[in-house]
Amino acid sequence: MRVRFGREPTRRQALGETIYEIAQVQVAEQGLPTKAIGRWFPYVATLMIFIWTVNILGFIPLPLSDEKVHIAGVALPTFAIFAATSTLSVTLALALMTFVFTHVEGIRENGSWAYFKSWIPDVPKVMLPLIVPLEILGQFMRLISLSVRLYANMLAGHMLILTFIGLIIVLENVFLAFVAVPAAALFYLFEVVIVVSIQAYIFAALSAIYIGSAIEPDH
Numbered sequence: 001m002r003v004r005f006g007r008e009p010t011r012r013q014a015l016g017e018t019i020y021e022i023a024q025v026q027v028a029e030q031g032l033p034t035k036a037i038g039r040w041f042p043y044v045a046t047l048m049i050f051i052w053t054v055n056i057l058g059f060i061p062l063p064l065s066d067e068k069v070h071i072a073g074v075a076l077p078t079f080a081i082f083a084a085t086s087t088l089s090v091t092l093a094l095a096l097m098t099f100v101f102t103h104v105e106g107i108r109e110n111g112s113w114a115y116f117k118s119w120i121p122d123v124p125k126v127m128l129p130l131i132v133p134l135e136i137l138g139q140f141m142r143l144i145s146l147s148v149r150l151y152a153n154m155l156a157g158h159m160l161i162l163t164f165i166g167l168i169i170v171l172e173n174v175f176l177a178f179v180a181v182p183a184a185a186l187f188y189l190f191e192v193v194i195v196v197s198i199q200a201y202i203f204a205a206l207s208a209i210y211i212g213s214a215i216e217p218d219h
Helices: 009-032 034-057 090-110 110-117 125-171 174-215
Strands: 068-071 073-077
Touching: 009 034, 009 174, 034 090, 034 174, 090 110, 090 125, 090 174, 125 174
Parallel strands: none
Antiparallel strands: 068 073
16 A cells, blocks of 8 residues: 655655565565465565665775775775675575575475475375485575575676776776776666666565465465
8 A cells, every 4th residue: 555645756755666566566476475475575575675785885886995095195095896795605694594484484384294295296106216305405406596696696797897997907008998998887887777676686586486385385
């Protein structure tokens, strides 16, 4: 339900409603069963907003160290870009939360026996020694897919931007600068506008799907 405080919504209110609708319609309702939306919508929405915020901060030049550069006798801080999500420990911690919540909720909703039994597909018994380990491995692969996807995309984006800049400095070629600077700027905008949002959305959407599949493993 939308609440309007004035005759026309402000830009801030419109932005908030847009984010809310994306989190509810495109993330929660697509991945979670109806009965679980009230419980898990806050989690997946928070995930999406948190990851987006951390990602976007990673593309804002900030004074991240104590190093100084001296210009005309004035010591100025050095600026750099760094995203916390470009480190595996951060993305792994986020993925671990989803991993734990998925199995805790699956057990809570279905009971331990029924939940773990749902991992075993309906195949001939002779194939079970092969299939069951693969199913268990698949559960842990979800953990890896969540953490590595976000980490690799953010790290690759930063590395490519720094590569463009490094080419200009190392080669000291004016003509190259006319090519590298626009290319770096376009790639920077692509990362900020597209990749940052997509990666936040994918992480939250997959988290909703994993939790939803644990709640209703037969669907």
